[in-house]
Amino acid sequence: MSDTLPQFSSEVCARLRDAFRAARYDADGVVGVLGAQAHAALGRGEPEPARRASRDAGALGVLIRLFLLGDTEPTDAVRTALDPLALDDALGTGLVRPGDGDGLRAGFDVRPHGDEDTSWWVVSDLDPDQAGGPVSPDHVLGVGHASLSLVRATSRRPVGSVLDLGTGNGVQALHAGRHAGKITATDTSARALRLAEATFALNELDVELLRGEWFAPVARRRFDRIVCNPPFVVGPPRVDYVYRDSGLSGDDASALLVRQLPGFLTDGGTGHLLASWLHVRGEDWADRVGRWLPAGTDAWFVQRDIADPALYVGTWLRDAGIDPRSAEGRAKSGAWLDWFAEHDVEGVGFGFVTLRRTDEAPTVVCEDLRHAYDDPLGEEAAAWLDRVAWLRHHADDLLDATYRVPDTVALERVDAPGDDGWTTTVRRLHRGDGPGWTHELDELTATLLAGCRGALPMADLLELLAAAHGEDAATLRNAARPLVAELVRHGMLEVCR
Structure with a gap:
């Protein structure tokens, strides 16, 4: 167990934040200096491309090498890069510590982390x-x-x-x-x-x-x-x-x-x-x-x-x-x-x-x-919970609803050569977004889903399918219920009404 706990006062954090903002030490700033290739290499544990790319980046380059690469940097360069945080305060908190020779190195990992809209800094060991x-x-x-x-x-x-x-x-x-x-x-x-x-x-x-x-x-x-x-x-x-x-x-x-x-x-x-x-x-x-x-x-x-x-x-x-x-x-x-x-x-x-x-x-x-x-x-998890709740409340009238196949869902076919030409051996419904769900189908089910365009209730489509293919409508309804529930749960059928 570590002997002492680090102590970052609110004043130290405020001055460090000012230093980072002044140097543009944030998610966009780091990627902008390193470029996509060096940044990707750094993520793979290969620091040399990032080290080279940051050489002429001033204070931002110093912070990248200090906190992201673990390099020892000249004391004066670190002092300048951390301004307005005093170097004595940075040393006192353990943010930086003596490195090789006369330089300083990071005592903690402090790195930018962001999403599509926001950049933060995360402190860790x-x-x-x-x-x-x-x-x-x-x-x-x-x-x-x-x-x-x-x-x-x-x-x-x-x-x-x-x-x-x-x-x-x-x-x-x-x-x-x-x-x-x-x-x-x-x-x-x-x-x-x-x-x-x-x-x-x-x-x-x-x-x-x-x-x-x-x-x-x-x-x-x-x-x-x-x-x-x-x-x-x-x-x-x-x-x-x-x-x-x-x-x-x-x-x-x-x-x-x-x-x-x-x-x-x-x-x-x-x-x-x-x-x-x-x-x-x-x-x-x-x-x-x-x-x-x-x-x-x-x-x-x-x-x-x-x-x-x-x-x-x-x-x-x-x-x-x-x-x-x-x-x-x-x-x-x-x-x-x-x-x-x-x-x-x-x-x-x-x-x-x-x-x-x-x-x-x-x-x-x-x-x-x-x-x-x-x-x-x-x-997808949130939508899955929504769909589960809808299915729970409509278990008895599942086939009365009207459905459509989303535009992100496609039917893939695998054809094999035969004596009479190509024969479809696999029909696979594939959702192109989310987790990329797939479902294998038979020809009858593929025909049924082709009619799911938001116009007719599923029960009516099943009646038409039974009449067109000489199938028993009750048998098709019993087989359709679990299939419809599964496709709704995976977002491959959308409920229209």
Whole structure:
């Protein structure tokens, strides 16, 4: 554990913000100096193109090399770049520290982070490459791929209150500030709360900060939205690093969150979280996560990846700056893999969970979504909940509604050569936006959907289809109900009226 906690006063943060603004050390400014290629290389962990591109960029170049590349910069150059923040104050807070020779280097990772409309600064600890070795147990992680994926998977519809559970560096709360009236952020780590406080002060965001484990700091309170990037790494019950290890065995941390989170939501409130689950020999993962849910909870589990246990262990060791080939790495790998073997773990699933508190019969869906797609999942999650609610209220008159196939949906055909020419072997409905859902269809269903242009109710289309193809209308109606529900849920049929 770190001996002392960092202290960034409001005055230090205000002067640092002024320095950053003067130098244009923001998301657009950094990309503007580096260019797309060098910026992309930096994201891959290749700093040299960024180092070259920033050479003649004045104060902005100094800040890029200092905070983003981890370089040692001349003391006078750092003093100028941080003005009006006095160098003594920067040294006193640990923002910068002595580097190689007579220069200075960053004591914390302070980097611009933005979306399509806003740029912020996020304060975290230096990563292993910048720090020059393994991180400390109370290490505060920067904005990584998991954080960004949760940002993209969270609904941005306006709400009154948001809880950022396990805030870490505070990035989820920053995004919540765009659509929430009040934000509460918690963490079990005093260091994380101190750095999150600096993040919020730098960005002039008012956030209630509370310390404690899980939901204890907000007992008997409810929120319109809860977002959580938890310590979801699965394995033996231990805590090597607080940002990733819960101290609970296996996937119990994810199970605890799913079980308890709905109880802290307002009626109709939603939760968005990352989670991991074990793939155990002889058990379906959907059955496993479904058992975690409390009553009265709509749930959408989206599995984005399944990791082989050996690959999983190696990835997380390297994430903490531990070489799997070292004595420490071999010992930890062995214990971890032994635990997986003892518990019949064949893989580790990872993905997003969307929850909604409801007083009606809940809908629970577990889906694989391991293919690549570009659109953020957050709006899709919100729309999924809308469609689920509509389906729940129209289960009895589902076929009385009028539908249309959205313009973003196309029918793909795969034809194979035969004695009489080309024969269609696969008909696949593909949604080009959102998560890119696909559904394979037979010829009759493709003909039915071709008529879904918002003119006739589905029941009438089924009657016409039965008459045209010599099919029994009642049989077609029974077969159509689950299909229509599935296509509506995936946004491949829109309700017109």
